[in-house]
Amino acid sequence: MSDQIIRVDMTHQTVATEPFPEAWKLLGGRALSARILLDECDPACDPLGPDNVLVIAPGVLAGTSAPTSGRISIGGKSPLTGGIKEANAGGNPGQDLMKLGYRCVIVKGQPADRDKRYGLEADANGVRIVEADAYKKLWNYAACEKLYEKYPKSSSFLTIGPAGEMLLTGASIACTDEKGHPTRHAARGGLGAVMGSKGLKYVAVDPGKSSVRQPAVRKDFFAYAKEYTKAYQAGPQMFKVGTSSVVPIANMLNTFPYKNRTEGQSPDAATLDGARIVESFETRGGGMHNCMTGCIVQCSNVVNDAEGNYKTSALEFETLTLLGSNCAIASWEDVADLDRLCDEVGLDTIETGAAIAILMDSGGMEWGDAEGAKRLLREVAEGTELGRAIGSGAVATGKKRKHARVPVVKGQALPAWDPRPLKATGVTYATSPMGADHTAGLIVNPGLPPEQFAQASQEVQVVNAACDSSGFCQFLQPTCEDIAKYYSLFTGDDVTREQIADIGWQCLQDEWAFNDRAGFKPEDDDLPACLREEGVGPNHAMKFDVPREIIEQARKQRFAAREELYKLKATG
Numbered sequence: 001m002s003d004q005i006i007r008v009d010m011t012h013q014t015v016a017t018e019p020f021p022e023a024w025k026l027l028g029g030r031a032l033s034a035r036i037l038l039d040e041c042d043p044a045c046d047p048l049g050p051d052n053v054l055v056i057a058p059g060v061l062a063g064t065s066a067p068t069s070g071r072i073s074i075g076g077k078s079p080l081t082g083g084i085k086e087a088n089a090g091g092n093p094g095q096d097l098m099k100l101g102y103r104c105v106i107v108k109g110q111p112a113d114r115d116k117r118y119g120l121e122a123d124a125n126g127v128r129i130v131e132a133d134a135y136k137k138l139w140n141y142a143a144c145e146k147l148y149e150k151y152p153k154s155s156s157f158l159t160i161g162p163a164g165e166m167l168l169t170g171a172s173i174a175c176t177d178e179k180g181h182p183t184r185h186a187a188r189g190g191l192g193a194v195m196g197s198k199g200l201k202y203v204a205v206d207p208g209k210s211s212v213r214q215p216a217v218r219k220d221f222f223a224y225a226k227e228y229t230k231a232y233q234a235g236p237q238m239f240k241v242g243t244s245s246v247v248p249i250a251n252m253l254n255t256f257p258y259k260n261r262t263e264g265q266s267p268d269a270a271t272l273d274g275a276r277i278v279e280s281f282e283t284r285g286g287g288m289h290n291c292m293t294g295c296i297v298q299c300s301n302v303v304n305d306a307e308g309n310y311k312t313s314a315l316e317f318e319t320l321t322l323l324g325s326n327c328a329i330a331s332w333e334d335v336a337d338l339d340r341l342c343d344e345v346g347l348d349t350i351e352t353g354a355a356i357a358i359l360m361d362s363g364g365m366e367w368g369d370a371e372g373a374k375r376l377l378r379e380v381a382e383g384t385e386l387g388r389a390i391g392s393g394a395v396a397t398g399k400k401r402k403h404a405r406v407p408v409v410k411g412q413a414l415p416a417w418d419p420r421p422l423k424a425t426g427v428t429y430a431t432s433p434m435g436a437d438h439t440a441g442l443i444v445n446p447g448l449p450p451e452q453f454a455q456a457s458q459e460v461q462v463v464n465a466a467c468d469s470s471g472f473c474q475f476l477q478p479t480c481e482d483i484a485k486y487y488s489l490f491t492g493d494d495v496t497r498e499q500i501a502d503i504g505w506q507c508l509q510d511e512w513a514f515n516d517r518a519g520f521k522p523e524d525d526d527l528p529a530c531l532r533e534e535g536v537g538p539n540h541a542m543k544f545d546v547p548r549e550i551i552e553q554a555r556k557q558r559f560a561a562r563e564e565l566y567k568l569k570a571t572g
């Protein structure tokens with residue numbers, strides 16, 4: 001059977017499938033989501049109303065035997081930013097949908113009874129909406145355990161926790177990992193609330209005995225994947241102990257924010273260093289694993305407690321920073337507890353950490369109060385007034401506390417990587433259609449001259465958009481050339497690296513067009529005053545002082561594609 005689109009109407013509780021257009025065969029993930037949203041979603045709609053469109057789109061190569069290629073994009077109008085959003089996640093649902101031949105799921109409408117919960121099932125027998133009231137308010141781990149009692153072990157799930165059900169704008173969508181734990185989150189932008197607004201508690205995907213997707217040029221595809229894997233494994237494998245290993249470097253570069261970004265370095269860098277987590281593997285077990293089948297990078301850590309029992313996965317650099325150092329919480333073990341709670345309640349760890357830091361900065365909680373922070377996350381699930389503010393993110397918490405120092409772009413909290421030492425990354429935060437997002441285009445080069453900021457930011461945004469459309473994880477660091485080769489062998493067409501870069505650029509164009517129609521203005525492409533006025537580093541001299549003209553250049557026109565662009569690696 002040819003590839004299909006699943007269309008779900010939650011107002012009328014109907015599901016239909018239709019053929020995936022041939023013209024879209026090189027579109028997947030983020031680029032596909034952007035195209036659908038621009039065509040089918042009113043940018044002026046209420047993000048939590050029936051007119052918003054939730055798009056679940058695996059990357060082009062998901063479900064194939066290309067290494068590390070099974071990621072999924074979730075898209076919609078963000079209730080956090082008011083603009084377009086793509087949140088990318090690992091886990092197995094992307095590959096499982098593609099093995100069944102489903103290139104995307106488009107969910108529209110809203111049930112009349114807002115108290116009802118539904119599930120969406122996809123398997124070899126088709127797609128169905130089912131009642132799911134029995135899962136109401138369940139935390140993500142309990143929900144997945146219960147789902148595995150109902151569905152075959154070969155299934156994977158997308159679920160929302162209580163935060164998504166309460167329509168909180170910091171809510172994530174969890175994807176189950178290879179072990180069936182809801183650890184991989186499409187976290188940014190509050191898309192969990194969009195899923196909640198559709199009445200969907202979960203999506204269950206059972207590929208059954210479906211095989212991997214078969215490439216057109218079978219022998220060459222498998223040979224290339226094998227050669228690529230070998231070359232990767234012979235290389236430096238820079239993420240082999242996980243992203244938490246960058247803590248010391250980030251701290252050295254003044255991009256390990258402390259106390260709501262009032263400092264760029266943390267006195268707790270040693271206790272939050274990922275090396276402490278790696279040391280714990282020796283006595284407690286846990287270790288590194290792949291969050292989705294077929295990943296050769298295996299950057300995801302599994303963290304156990306002192307008794308050797310599973311606690312959480314994965315404890316990333318971003319989480320150690322936002323829920324750790326930025327809140328002056330010094331122990332990685334406390335951050336692991338907070339990470340688990342965020343995964344359980346269904347919250348973005350970046351947005352939530354930023355919100356807690358704002359609460360602390362405004363005097364609402366002591367700096368470093370780890371137990372208070374844990375209590376607060378439980379309060380999110382209970383729906384207390386303060387809990388709802390924290391679960392709604394940095395801006396909502398700033399408003400509740402009447403606190404002006406709120407480091408966000410387009411309403412979304414800044415990730416760990418700080419735009420004051422890394423100014424070109426700041427240009428990405430300002431211009432990305434997503435708001436502040438390190439996966440949109442991170443540039444860890446503090447010495448880059450200002451005249452190169454715009455071009456460097458634009459190019460990495462193009463490559464990352466292309467990567468997030470392919471299904472590859474950014475940590476594999478594929479280039480446009482790599483993606484072109486895989487697409488050529490998979491489709492049997494001669495796909496060029498220029499086409500891949502064009503897909504990335506067109507994706508950004510579609511997303512910017514959506515945001516313009518949603519009402520964003522050029523002045524929204526900027527960083528908050530606190531980052532322009534307050535510095536980090538020696539004498540607090542590192543400020544974000546990039547002129548507006550440079551920021552505007554990054555999205556105004558496309559820089560001439562150069563050889564370097566095609567060799568640029570996606571980063572994350």
Ligand code: SF4
Binds near residue numbers: 289
């Ligand atoms: S590289 Fe890491 S985040 Fe990416 S798919 Fe593999 S384990 Fe998951």
